Amino acid sequence: MNLKETIRNIPDFPKEGVIFKDITTMLKDPAAFKEAIDHMAEKYKDCDIDYVVGIEARGFILGAPIALALNKGFIPVRKPGKLPAETVVASYELEYGTNQVEMHQDAITEGDKVLIIDDLLATGGTVSAAVDLVERLGGEVIGIGFLLELCFLKGRDILSNYDVFSLLQE
Numbered sequence: 001m002n003l004k005e006t007i008r009n010i011p012d013f014p015k016e017g018v019i020f021k022d023i024t025t026m027l028k029d030p031a032a033f034k035e036a037i038d039h040m041a042e043k044y045k046d047c048d049i050d051y052v053v054g055i056e057a058r059g060f061i062l063g064a065p066i067a068l069a070l071n072k073g074f075i076p077v078r079k080p081g082k083l084p085a086e087t088v089v090a091s092y093e094l095e096y097g098t099n100q101v102e103m104h105q106d107a108i109t110e111g112d113k114v115l116i117i118d119d120l121l122a123t124g125g126t127v128s129a130a131v132d133l134v135e136r137l138g139g140e141v142i143g144i145g146f147l148l149e150l151c152f153l154k155g156r157d158i159l160s161n162y163d164v165f166s167l168l169q170e
């Protein structure tokens, strides 16, 4: 199957000049969704990790099934004000704005080995903020996995100290 073809391009969303990669068309197709999860889980099946961290919101959709496929727990990184217990916060810039992400302070303890999953690597700002949260809590980022990498935005450059994998590239 050509997985990339199941992802739809929406021009000028959420603002002019951005071609939005809409994965809802892939998620709606069970064979495509399963292929994406299977391939991403396969990549990490022999890695020594304790948890999968997924970034709200689309990183949850991929990260949770990958965590289950690897038989690991799932830790959410959320947008501000959503997590009920004590949190750590990191700010970042996005292709189309700025935002913050949070993680529960007790989600990770010193020495935990973590795989971070998100749907898309653009500038790398979002995932760098998630890396920052994991490392401030003493965790070790073993890998960072994406469904799709927008190579022209060079997000990989700011992640050069990490093992970065993308299933699809554009």
Ligand SMILES: O=P(O)(O)OC[C@H]1O[C@H](OP(=O)(O)OP(=O)(O)O)[C@H](O)[C@@H]1O
Pocket: 055, 056, 057, 058, 059, 093, 094, 095, 118, 119, 120, 121, 122, 123, 124, 125, 126, 127, 155
């Ligand atoms: O590499 P970056 O430039 O940081 O961009 C990538 C991020 O942008 C999108 O999330 P978005 O903030 O649109 O939120 P959503 O998942 O809640 O739709 C995407 O899911 C990544 O998390």
Ligand SMILES: Nc1ncnc2[nH]cnc12
Pocket: 018, 019, 020, 021, 022, 095, 120, 122, 123
């Ligand atoms: N072009 C894009 N499409 C979908 N999600 C994104 N997040 C950042 N840039 C994006």
